[in-house]
Amino acid sequence: MIDSGLIVEYIDPQIWANLKTIIEPFINRGRILHILSDKNGKFRGVTSDHCVFSLDGFTNGKSINTQKIFENCPDINEIREYTLSGLESYYRTVQGPEVYNMDIDDYLVYLYDIQENTDGIRIYKRDGHLKRCYMELIKSFVRDDIVNSIVFIWLTDKNDLFFNCILEFSKGKLKSISTHDRYTGAEKKFDVIYSLIVKEYKYPIISINMELDEFIRKVKENFRLKQRY
Amino acid sequence: MIRFTNNGIIIHGVEKPLYSGSIHYWRIQRKNWSRILDYIYDMGFEIIETYIPWSVHEYEEGKYDFGEIDCNKDLDAFLTLCEEKRLYVIVRPGPHINAEMTYFGYPEWILMDEEIQAKNPWGTTLVFPYVTKHFPIPSYASEKLYIKTEAYFMKLKPILKKHTGENGCIILIQADNETCNFFRDRPYIMDYSDASIKLYHQFLAEKYGAIETLNKVYHSTFKSFEEIEAPWGFKGKSVIDLPYYFDWVEYKEYQILYSLKKIVSIIQKMDLGIPIFHNCAYQEYTPISIQRNEQIEGLDVAGIDAYPEPGDTKMLRQRIRYLAGSSRLPYVPEFGSGSWFDRGIILTPEEEEFSYLYSFMNGLKAINFYMLVERDRWTGSPITSDGRIRIQYYDMFCRLMKMLKEHKIYQYDRKPKILILKNYDMGRFRALYSIMDPNILTSNCFINGPDIPQELLVPETDLKLNLYNGPGNYYYEEWIDKIALKLDYSHYEYNYSDMFLPAKEWDEYDVIIASTYDFMDRKTQEQLLNFSKKDRKKLVIGPYVPKLDRDFCKCDILKKGIEKNNNILVAQNAEDFDPSKLGISIEYICENPGIEISIHRKHTDPKEHLLYIANKTGETVNTKLYYKVPCSFFAIWRCEGYQHGNSLLINIPKYTVQIWKVKMEEVEHD
Numbered sequence: 001m002i003d004s005g006l007i008v009e010y011i012d013p014q015i016w017a018n019l020k021t022i023i024e025p026f027i028n029r030g031r032i033l034h035i036l037s038d039k040n041g042k043f044r045g046v047t048s049d050h051c052v053f054s055l056d057g058f059t060n061g062k063s064i065n066t067q068k069i070f071e072n073c074p075d076i077n078e079i080r081e082y083t084l085s086g087l088e089s090y091y092r093t094v095q096g097p098e099v100y101n102m103d104i105d106d107y108l109v110y111l112y113d114i115q116e117n118t119d120g121i122r123i124y125k126r127d128g129h130l131k132r133c134y135m136e137l138i139k140s141f142v143r144d145d146i147v148n149s150i151v152f153i154w155l156t157d158k159n160d161l162f163f164n165c166i167l168e169f170s171k172g173k174l175k176s177i178s179t180h181d182r183y184t185g186a187e188k189k190f191d192v193i194y195s196l197i198v199k200e201y202k203y204p205i206i207s208i209n210m211e212l213d214e215f216i217r218k219v220k221e222n223f224r225l226k227q228r229y
Numbered sequence: 230m231i232r233f234t235n236n237g238i239i240i241h242g243v244e245k246p247l248y249s250g251s252i253h254y255w256r257i258q259r260k261n262w263s264r265i266l267d268y269i270y271d272m273g274f275e276i277i278e279t280y281i282p283w284s285v286h287e288y289e290e291g292k293y294d295f296g297e298i299d300c301n302k303d304l305d306a307f308l309t310l311c312e313e314k315r316l317y318v319i320v321r322p323g324p325h326i327n328a329e330m331t332y333f334g335y336p337e338w339i340l341m342d343e344e345i346q347a348k349n350p351w352g353t354t355l356v357f358p359y360v361t362k363h364f365p366i367p368s369y370a371s372e373k374l375y376i377k378t379e380a381y382f383m384k385l386k387p388i389l390k391k392h393t394g395e396n397g398c399i400i401l402i403q404a405d406n407e408t409c410n411f412f413r414d415r416p417y418i419m420d421y422s423d424a425s426i427k428l429y430h431q432f433l434a435e436k437y438g439a440i441e442t443l444n445k446v447y448h449s450t451f452k453s454f455e456e457i458e459a460p461w462g463f464k465g466k467s468v469i470d471l472p473y474y475f476d477w478v479e480y481k482e483y484q485i486l487y488s489l490k491k492i493v494s495i496i497q498k499m500d501l502g503i504p505i506f507h508n509c510a511y512q513e514y515t516p517i518s519i520q521r522n523e524q525i526e527g528l529d530v531a532g533i534d535a536y537p538e539p540g541d542t543k544m545l546r547q548r549i550r551y552l553a554g555s556s557r558l559p560y561v562p563e564f565g566s567g568s569w570f571d572r573g574i575i576l577t578p579e580e581e582e583f584s585y586l587y588s589f590m591n592g593l594k595a596i597n598f599y600m601l602v603e604r605d606r607w608t609g610s611p612i613t614s615d616g617r618i619r620i621q622y623y624d625m626f627c628r629l630m631k632m633l634k635e636h637k638i639y640q641y642d643r644k645p646k647i648l649i650l651k652n653y654d655m656g657r658f659r660a661l662y663s664i665m666d667p668n669i670l671t672s673n674c675f676i677n678g679p680d681i682p683q684e685l686l687v688p689e690t691d692l693k694l695n696l697y698n699g700p701g702n703y704y705y706e707e708w709i710d711k712i713a714l715k716l717d718y719s720h721y722e723y724n725y726s727d728m729f730l731p732a733k734e735w736d737e738y739d740v741i742i743a744s745t746y747d748f749m750d751r752k753t754q755e756q757l758l759n760f761s762k763k764d765r766k767k768l769v770i771g772p773y774v775p776k777l778d779r780d781f782c783k784c785d786i787l788k789k790g791i792e793k794n795n796n797i798l799v800a801q802n803a804e805d806f807d808p809s810k811l812g813i814s815i816e817y818i819c820e821n822p823g824i825e826i827s828i829h830r831k832h833t834d835p836k837e838h839l840l841y842i843a844n845k846t847g848e849t850v851n852t853k854l855y856y857k858v859p860c861s862f863f864a865i866w867r868c869e870g871y872q873h874g875n876s877l878l879i880n881i882p883k884y885t886v887q888i889w890k891v892k893m894e895e896v897e898h899d
Contacts (some may be wrong), residue, residue: 020674052684091353
């Protein structure tokens with residue numbers, strides 16, 4: 001999906017300073033508990049925010065009571081349990097020569113796939129349907145609808161422009177990213193920029209024009225923008 | 230003749246400040262070059278900087294384009310235009326470039342060559358997860374990489390040579406870029422390729438000379454260096470196992486120095502007759518050491534890059550003071566001006582101004598603003614790639630450059646009397662003390678891999694040593710941070726360095742504060758003791774007194790020295806450290822700890838100095854500074870306040886640096 005020759009130009013710095021706010025709702029999905037176990041049934045835990053997690057009271061002999069952790073720790077959405085041999089196998093596999101044929105987004109999804117299918121690594125999710133990788137969410141959105149298209153995102157914060165981007169997809173690949181800055185001197189209004197995009201590109205345009213709060217709420221609910229807009 | 234000085238650079242007999250900015254000619258339409266260079270000149274710059282990427286010019290193996298196919302790639306024409314515009318040029322041919330390029334400026338066919346790839350402990354490659362395409366990290370030990378690099382550099386040679394000398398624009402060349410294993414600092418991530426293991430054995434042979442010497446240190450019975458397997462995680466049981474792991478960490482440093490030496494020697498073959506420098510990425514700890522970089526024959530200066538976040542003072546204070554205490558010329562070869570598109574942070578012009586001036590205040594002498602001109606995958610610069618100006622950034626640079634040049638800021642020196650020596654070996658220990666080091670598969674804000682917190686992989690071996698192994702990355706030392714905080718609170722100025730700073734340079738300071746733990750190499754213990762014995766010098770150590778050397782044999786030189794020497798203070802507890810006992814006078818008294826003060830002097834005029842005042846807080850501050858002798862204050866930069874007797878009453882907005890020129894009626898005496 002992401003072309004290795006991706007062009008990113010005409011990025012308005014003031015608008016782009018808000019990028020993190022836009023990306024965060026896709027990524028931030030609670031804490032992950034990482035557990036290292038050895039063959040003697042010894043465990044240690046650390047959360048994704050680098051805090052040591054005591055497993056006292058969460059073990060049954062040589063296994064972890066993951067259900068109890070989920071019940072007692074509502075902020076933990078996923079538990080990943082590793083053995084050292086499982087980690088070795090995982091890092092050997094995901095860095096093999098064949099991975100360089102993939103696009104970077106496919107590679108990210110592949111990392112999670114292999115992790116779930118490596119002996120010596122076990123993944124437990126609070127919600128079995130939880131997407132593991134935010135790139136999966138974006139790809140599911142892109143893959144179905146977008147072959148040759150322009151995605152034009154325009155977000156306002158109490159009617160003031162907060163963020164915008166123009167994403168150019170060709171043959172299903174993201175080829176370029178820009179903002180309204182590509183149209184020098186144009187009025188910073190959705191309709192104006194939209195009409196300039198129509199003039200410049202031959203592709204159909206999928207536009208998302210909404211208030212920031214609404215965007216974040218919808219992303220958090222479920223990333224199904226394509227069905228609604 | 231061109232050479233670095235302590236203040237900047239001498240170009241054909243004239244000393245100039247080294248202030249420059251980056252532009253990528255091949256990423257700009259040639260028709261816009263002239264207008265953009267004019268804008269740069271108008272902002273006050275005399276020097277620009279550019280990469281010369283390998284992948285751009287050797288588009289297929291053995292096929293080159295220097296403008297014959299794509300006119301934007303006409304390097305010769307670009308350099309000729311710079312000469313017409315009377316702009317000097319710093320060139321950075323790599324081979325490592327980054328510059329947010331897919332493959333970091335290396336040609337794809339180089340990276341995909343198995344003889345060039347680095348290896349993880351399990352025999353496969355090292356993935357670098359860049360946002361447009363992941364790629365295999367090359368090995369610094371690969372001979373083939375240097376053969377191919379030399380072939381490319383020799384293609385550049387006639388073009389570059391044409392633009393050096395009395396009438397040429399090229400004044401400096403950079404050897405490689407951020408040579409640091411692609412930011413993989415942890416020792417067991419890489420490099421286990423055959424070439425690297427061979428180099429590891431070479432390192433051991435150079436260090437020990439004979440295998441018997443190594444066996445004595447390792448308590449082992451190896452018959453040859455080649456028999457020794459590289460560790461890929463700490464499996465030691467006691468202190469006697471540590472030298473083997475220390476050596477692997479030292480080898481990682483050696484490999485980087487080896488790589489830089491190779492690139493420097495290739496550049497020397499180009500015979501350009503200009504100084505060579507290097508930029509470290511961000512490290513002031515293993516596997517990097519700028520002092521040792523500067524000991525490489527032919528490499529004149531090593532700087533460290535800086536990309537601060539808004540309002541950052543902690544990182545900048547530490548990094549710039551480390552440069553000021555360690556480098557021949559405190560130089561940031563890449564200081565963020567704008568940002569790469571997937572960083573998630575872009576500073577406003579006001580935030581950038583604060584970070585630049587705060588750095589000058591802390592001892593920065595030379596700077597390259599990266600980037601002055603936007604380009605693919607970069608925004609927030611004063612000039613856009615199509616030749617427009619971003620007025621707020623542009624104005625900020627115009628005003629800043631005017632002030633820096635008008636007041637000859639580069640001729641003033643900050644001379645603190647205190648040097649903090651960080652414990653490089655403690656960083657090495659913290660690096661080696663890991664069960665394993667998985668590669669990092671996350672980068673910036675778009676690429677989110679399933680990484681594992683390093684804390685999960687810290688061993689639980691009881692080595693029965695007093696050392697620091699608390700939270701934080703391995704450059705962090707709690708004792709040092711607490712001591713520095715105490716000094717900051719009382720407005721004492723200091724620099725940072727470590728044991729690689731030649732001891733003769735320690736004499737510039739009246740006080741050395743060194744972090745010490747149970748082990749410290751014999752040479753450093755002796756040097757510290759010798760310093761403490763000198764007239765009017767003081768040594769502060771802590772939190773522990775060393776009793777072992779780096780081979781973990783008994784060595785209590787400092788301990789014995791303390792018994793005989795009153796100039797050594799042991800601050801076991803940093804909280805109890807009292808800076809007033811150091812006997813260092815403070816020139817300005819200010820009761821507000823949120824205000825930072827620095828004094829810069831010009832040796833030609835002892836009756837005058839520059840007073841920098843920084844408000845490091847998010848609130849406007851009204852405060853008073855008292856100076857001990859009669860003087861007059863003159864405003865230079867963002868000065869709001871007035872003089873009342875020997876006091877200066879100031880109003881300083883949040884995250885602002887003020888600069889005053891102070892003229893004393895009499896020369897002060899300490």
